[in-house]
Amino acid sequence: MPEKPQTILLGTRGGALALAQSGLVRDMLRKLHPRLEFELKVIKTSGDKKVQAKVMPEFGMKGLWTREIEVALTGRRADIGIHSLKDLPALLPAGLVLGATPKRGDPRDVLITRGPTFAELPKGAVIGTASLRRQGQLLALRPDLRVVEVRGNVETRINKLEANPEWHGIVLAAAGLDRLNVKLDKWGFVAHPFAPGEMLPAPCQAILGMEIRADDERIIELLRRLNHYATFQAALAERAFARALEAGCRTPVAGYAVLSEGKLTLRGAVFGEDGRVRFRGEISGAEGDAEKLGSTLGEEAKSKLA
DSSP, X not given: OOOOXXXXXXXXXXXXXXXXXXXXXXXXXXXXXXXXXXXXEEOOOHHHHHHHTTOOOOTTSTTTTTHHHHHHHHTTSOSEEEEEGGGSOSSOOTTEEXXXXXXXXXXXXXXXXXXXXXXTSOTTOEEXXXXXXXXXXXXXXXXXXXXXXXXXXXXXXHHHHHHOTTOOEEEEEHHXXXXXXXXXXXXXXXXXXXXXXXXXXXTTTXXXXXXXXXXXXXXXXXXXXXXXXXXXXXXXXXXXXXXXXXXXXXXXXXXXXXXXXXXXXXXXXXXXXXXXXEEEXXXXXXXXXXXXXXXXXXXXXXXXXX
């Protein structure tokens, strides 16, 4: 009688995007390790509970979307925690580490409209977003815009745009649209991506992070082939930048790193909600110095902001 395959439990949130992303990771792991079983374990986080209870989440509260998954990891009720890395606090609990990052998705932000591009929007156009980072950059580019708050999952936000004809557009993450395979023509909308130079993404936007126990050599080895080196180095730099600024998920901080030919370049910025650019900087160095580069740029930003 053949031995039953070993099951690896993947801790994940239960929302549509979280499950789509975790499913991608599960499928990659199954392909790399066909002799093992990988099972999604849905874990409801504090943020999910607040949303379900229609209580506005305290977005400055660290770990709102990740803490319960981390408790499951430390309690050995999950082997790998799968996160949108931009939601994972820059400081991890003792005993947990970032184990791997698959190749980064599309890091860009996307303007969703009924047709007009960003430049073609009329003066005073109304744009929806829940992100202070996006709000600050939109107003830095176009001070005439009126930004309104829009929350909910991807489809909820698109439905709100449809239901509010006085709105001219909303801004979403390209990676979320890609991973959910959203077809905007169903609503009659068009996507206009911003280049990263126009609108810097949030630190680790479009990166999936595998959080694991630091002493679990079996899982460390299992994830080795899943890890995308350039993405991991970018993540280290961007997380170090955010950590130096003590940035939470509602802080209007942007950071984007690219590894090319052995050189890592990190661009970082901090914005005011009114569109004022409070800090913008860039740093480059050797790929092995990712965290040092992020910390250095973060400290520079911190000193100028002070």
